Amino acid sequence: MPGFILQARNIRKSFGGVEALRGVNLDVGAGEIHCLAGENGCGKSTLIKIISGFYEADGGELELNGRRFSRLTPLEAISLGVQVIYQDFSLFPNLTVMENLAINMELMDKRRFVNYARMRRAAGEAVAKIGFSVDMNELVENLSIARKQIIAICRALLYGARLIIMDEPTTALTKKEVRSLFQVIKNLQAQGIAILFVSHKLDEVFEISERFTIFRNGQNVAAGNTSELDAKRFAFYMTGREFADEAYAAPEFSGPPVLEARGLSSGNVYRDISFTVSRGEIFGITGLLGSGRGELVRTLFGVQRPDAGTILINGEPVKIRGVKDAIALGVGYVPADRLTEGLFLSQSIGRNIVVSSLKKLSNAAGILFPDKTREEITSWISELAINTGDYERQVKTLSGGNQQKVVLARWLANDLKALILNGPTVGVDIGSKYDIHALLRKLASRGLSVIIISDDLPELLACCNRIVVMREGRIVKELKASETTEARLGEIATGVA
């Protein structure tokens, strides 16, 4: 080990009465990729702001490049090679890429007149260094989020970064963009730059980091080599909760399938799709982007019309012409993007829960029965373990996981036959993810039919009885979850097998 670039010792920080950091430690080796993980609010960003000199710690010590500090100014941090890529990237949108990169050199350079040719060369080199191509004359506001992030990383290089800290850098990226970010991070490492990668996402921590540190409630709970960490322990460290092994076996119910697709086709998007979902069954659909799975789901929910084929509910052919029809037939749909499709963000948690069951809760004149409404709301809050003190608060004050539970509660407050979920735990914290899985299994065991569309294969394996894999618009395979593996599903989805 070539030594540490950063050592934080016993760092404490309070905001008013809130103890954000209660004496935490963090060591980052020179040139290493280190993940700092922990659930929302555990103090990750606060520590970063202390390391970059933005906040002053209430106690403790930092050692950067072998020099000790009990307090650090932002300029000292920068001169020691610390660079933070914040979520907003702090770029100037109305300037070009070149100008954004050059501004810093201009500030660093004490000479009065700026040598543009030299600047252009240095900026070009920084961009090339991380294997990235971009038009230097493009306005930054025209770039995608992923490309803005890369520009912010280039800027960090121009400052002579030795340690680049990325605070939850993948939040707004697509999967493909995450892949290229990881490539950039590996390139940086190859140049001897250490990376502190802040995340609460298990798969990212496993993929990118060599060592990890996990915080919970402003304290260290674990640190070590990532290769020695497994998913279960990670979940335990993050949440302090133990999670049982997940698996679901459907109980036997008789009668026709609750939901059936017969020969559904839509142009070239999907063809000849047939399947049945029984009472109490959890049925998984997976496939790569472009496999047709997303379009199929929209058809099931009446957002998109098929060219051919039939949907049957309880053995009867039905026409689903839109969300209203689906709801009237007892089919609920939890969309992939709860924030734009699922919730009324500025309305209260309670209102969001009962908004689609108002009929049941009001008299003929449309006036709500207050006791009945309160009872309905509180029973769902407790059934789903929604973590809120007060259901009159706006739903947007909840964490992603708790928001998703509110979406679920909304549907469950209607009497449903079937519930279709598209990516039910995307962007959800790990504890809520387990809660949602457990809840789906509980509801199914009581007789609800559930369809989960997901590319999170461990999720499908944990929740489903049967899983179908789609490829190029067709169902290419149906498997029992208990008889297959993640690797096998992945092979089928990509067409390797």
Ligand SMILES: Nc1ncnc2c1ncn2[C@@H]1O[C@H](COP(=O)(O)OP(=O)(O)O)[C@@H](O)[C@H]1O
């Ligand atoms: N500027 C601030 N003022 C008051 N409380 C804050 C401030 N920044 C963070 N906190 C609180 O400190 C705790 C840790 O927050 P943060 O470091 O942002 O966590 P994380 O980045 O791990 O999600 C939280 O309880 C948060 O509400």
Ligand SMILES: [Mg+2]
């Ligand atoms: Mg944070």
